[in-house]
Amino acid sequence: MTLLPVWTEHIKYLVGIFAILNPLGAIPIYLSLMADRRPEEMYRTAFKASVAVAVILTLAVWGGDALLSFFGIGIPAFRIAGGLLVLIIAIAMFDARTSQAKHTDAEQAEAEVKNDIAVVPLAIPLLAGPGAISLTIVDAHQVISLTDKLAFSLGICGVATIVWVVLRLAEPIGARLGTGGLNIATRVMGLILASMAVQFMADGLLELFPGLSH
Numbered sequence: 001m002t003l004l005p006v007w008t009e010h011i012k013y014l015v016g017i018f019a020i021l022n023p024l025g026a027i028p029i030y031l032s033l034m035a036d037r038r039p040e041e042m043y044r045t046a047f048k049a050s051v052a053v054a055v056i057l058t059l060a061v062w063g064g065d066a067l068l069s070f071f072g073i074g075i076p077a078f079r080i081a082g083g084l085l086v087l088i089i090a091i092a093m094f095d096a097r098t099s100q101a102k103h104t105d106a107e108q109a110e111a112e113v114k115n116d117i118a119v120v121p122l123a124i125p126l127l128a129g130p131g132a133i134s135l136t137i138v139d140a141h142q143v144i145s146l147t148d149k150l151a152f153s154l155g156i157c158g159v160a161t162i163v164w165v166v167l168r169l170a171e172p173i174g175a176r177l178g179t180g181g182l183n184i185a186t187r188v189m190g191l192i193l194a195s196m197a198v199q200f201m202a203d204g205l206l207e208l209f210p211g212l213s214h
Contacts, residue, residue, distance in 0.1 A: 010148075013139040014155045016196050019189035020089060020132045021053065021159065023166035024182055027174045029098065029126060030167060033117050043168060045118045050164030052123030057136045057156045061149060064137030075141050079204030082134035087197035089131045093190025096183035098126070127163065138200060 034042045068078055092098065136156070143152045166173065174182065206212055 007151075009142065010152055010155055013142075013152065014159055016135060016139070016192065017057065017132060017156065018159050018162065019192045019196075020086065020135055021127050021163060022093065022186060022189050023127065023163045024173070024177075025093065025096075025098065025186040025189070026122075026126055027166070027170045027182060028179075030122065030170055031174060033122070042170075045116070045122065046164055046167035046170070048116075048118035049122040049127065049167060050160045052119045053128045053163055054157045054160035056124055056128040057132065057160070058153050060133045060136040061140040061143075061153050061156065064133075064140055068137070075138070076204040076207035078134070079138055079200045079207070082131075082138050083197040083200030083204065085134055086131050086193055086200065089129075090190045090193035090197055093186050093193065096186050135196075 030046075034045065037045075068075065140149065140152060143149050177185070
């Protein structure tokens with residue numbers, strides 16, 4: 001396999017991960033949770049959340065296969081289940097809302113009385129929730145060599161850096177784009193995710209039932 005196709009695949013995976021993290025869609029929730037906080041505290045929270053996202057997804061890259069093996073779950077079945085979860089999240093994004101699979105009303109209420117929301121609920125489950133973890137595990141399964149896994153992990157750290165930049169600039173971005181702009185961005189990312197989810201489920205079904213290809 002040549003270098004270009006490998007990096008093309010990595011970029012495709014990372015775009016999907018960024019789409020499901022959807023930091024632009026998280027801006028309204030982030031700003032509401034950080035209301036009346038000092039700018040320094042907001043910046044510190046954004047940094048801690050982005051680091052937590054990088055750690056969570058990197059652990060999924062390196063430990064995902066072992067976790068599935070421990071529970072006796074095959075990748076085809078996990079593709080279908082993960083694709084279904086991602087599709088549910090994508091459908092919620094079409095409506096420009098946060099899926100209950102990522103962030104529930106109870107978690108929102110709990111977060112409003114917490115002093116530190118960087119890891120829970122901001123990093124997980126709002127950003128790196130079950131859908132993002134599932135997507136990362138499925139993508140990481142396609143990355144075979146140690147070098148490629150390291151490159152993929154570095155790419156995830158790059159995505160987490162973009163998340164930090166978005167949260168760090170949440171106030172000016174929210175003011176510039178407004179509700180309409182943020183909703184449009186969320187719907188576009190939802191479309192990308194929906195397409196990937198359907199492909200995941202189709203690939204999983206073909207692996208479980210090879211006869212479907214005839």
